[in-house]
Amino acid sequence: MSSGPAARDRRLLMERSVPGRFAVAIPESDVPPAELPESSLLRDDLDLPEVAQLDLVRYFTLLSQLNFSIDTNFYPLGSCTMKYNPKLNDEAAALPGFSQIHPAQPFETVQGALRLMYELQQMLGEVTGLPGVGLAPLAGAQGEYAGLLIARAWFDSAGKSERTVALIPDSAHGTNPASAAMAGLEVVTVPSNDQGNVDLEALRAACDERTAVFMLTIPSTLGLFNPNILDITEAVHEAGGLVYADGANLNALLGLVKLGDLGFDICHSNLHKTFSTPHGGGGPGAGPVMVAKELASFLPAPVAALGDDGLYRFERPENAIGKINGFHGSFSILVRAWTYMRSMGRNGLREAARNAIINANYVQAKLRDRFDLAADRHCMHETVLSARRQKARGASALDIAKRLLDYGVHAPTMYFPLIVDEALMVEPTETESKETLDRFIRIMRQIDEEIDQDPALLHEAPHDLPNTRLDETTAARRPYLRWQQET
């Protein structure tokens, strides 16, 4: 049994159960009882925990504190943009006028909510330079899927159904080829060159009359701005294809450059990354899809529109690809993103982008003598380090990531992108102070020294967290999702 100031009761809820205890007193029903479903569907042998309210509160509070979170720890998880989520966003989302309405309510009674969606569409259209905006997608991957269906519908409507190939760089996020395949496109991989950019000659060679879209993550998955971007979009357009931007993380571009100006036709962005809404643990999220004016009539239904009568309502775009989920998207996430953008303002968003870039470059500059870089040049909002030298000395990227947990730092993204050996992808975001970054840099340098002094420290890390090294494959394939009596 542990003791000391941090000692906590770590029993599971079932282990706290005492027959007859309960956490809430349910009032007598004042409505007539409804008939119960067929008795074969009912069970009375369910093993449910019986605990008092305080036990319940302590248990869930413990669980919330066993986890790393952006509110408790520095969280440089590259590609995920774990920026601070101002509590103002949550307050706005909890306002009764936003949180206690129903999607099927008459539109006259939810004008404020519709106006918010309409204004968010306009703001996202402006920030990306792609004015047709659909807020319905529930995640980045669903935004990709919607965007690719739009591309297909556009080619079908122009009698060019033979355009069914999606060209995707080898550094892409795994959702890109997966979404393309789900949208019925054939995926062809385009290699990167030694600078970490798309190989322009290889791209030109791959473009032909079957090309539907070229999907490019921007900034690239290596956290780099591609200086040939205009040549790329032009090459794809010359071949008659559309260019798709994976803008899941726009943190380095906000207010500095618009995707539409670079020649992109379609993009999505993750509100739960760039636009400061909480994420992790699988959702909820929002991945709006943005398109050039000519493609706007294909957006998924519904979109928020402002009628001549001054009332906001949902409309179905003329050539809509259909609905991609039950209603109109993750509304509370939309409220958070709107609140974030309005409270930051134009200049605030630009400042956030600049600081995100400076912070990542600061970390890169202070670590580049110890860690190899995926590409030895200035980065955008994230830097991809390689622990290949550390691996040769006996500690892998995984060991370093696990050792960081001992210092109270969430691990960077590891082993991604796949084209970098022993990748550690660090995204500090704009919201971290210089002191926090300096502490992270000191810790990374110290861990690098520990490899030679005491390698076991790394191999056995983390040392005092409830879980140490999980079998991630089994955890994903055969998860334990409920308590089971030990036998």
Ligand SMILES: *Cc1c(COP(=O)(O)O)cnc(C)c1O
């Ligand atoms: C996170 C991310 C995605 C997928 O977003 P989800 O909301 O997890 O579906 C796609 N592309 C990039 C570059 C990302 O970082």
